[in-house]
Amino acid sequence: MIKCSRRMFLLGTATTFAGAYAAACGSSPSAEIAATEIPIGSAKIVDGVIFTQLKEGEFKAYSQTCPHQGNPITKIDGMTATCTAHNTSYNLSDGSVISGPGRDPLEEYEVKQDGSNVTTA
Numbered sequence: 001m002i003k004c005s006r007r008m009f010l011l012g013t014a015t016t017f018a019g020a021y022a023a024a025c026g027s028s029p030s031a032e033i034a035a036t037e038i039p040i041g042s043a044k045i046v047d048g049v050i051f052t053q054l055k056e057g058e059f060k061a062y063s064q065t066c067p068h069q070g071n072p073i074t075k076i077d078g079m080t081a082t083c084t085a086h087n088t089s090y091n092l093s094d095g096s097v098i099s100g101p102g103r104d105p106l107e108e109y110e111v112k113q114d115g116s117n118v119t120t121a
C-alpha cells in the first residue's frame, strides 16, 4: 500500500484545482466575422464558433463543440443548433438544451463588436 503524506495530498489537491480552474477559465478561441454575414434570427459557424444574431445588432457566440461527447455541431436551423452525432438540439438564444441525450448547455463566449466585425473576446 502506498502512503500519501500530507504534503503529497495538498500538492495533488492544488494540481487538480489548478487544472480544473484552467479548464473552466480557459480563453475563448479567436474568431471573427463580419456582422452582416450573421443572419438575423439565425447563426453562422466560423473557426469553431457559432455566432448568432438574435435581433439586429444583438450578438452571441457559443462553442461549436457539443457538450455531450465533443463532436462538432454542424446544423443550424434558425435559432436551433443540432449536433447530428446523437441529435442533441440547442436553443441559440441562451445555449440551453432543447432535446436529445445531451444535458449541458453550450459553452458561451463573450463577443465584441469591433466596427463592422464581431469577434470573440
Ligand code: FES
Pocket (backbone or CB within 6 Å): 066, 067, 068, 069, 070, 071, 083, 084, 085, 086, 087, 088, 100, 101, 102
Ligand atoms: S456529441 Fe453531440 S449529441 Fe452527442
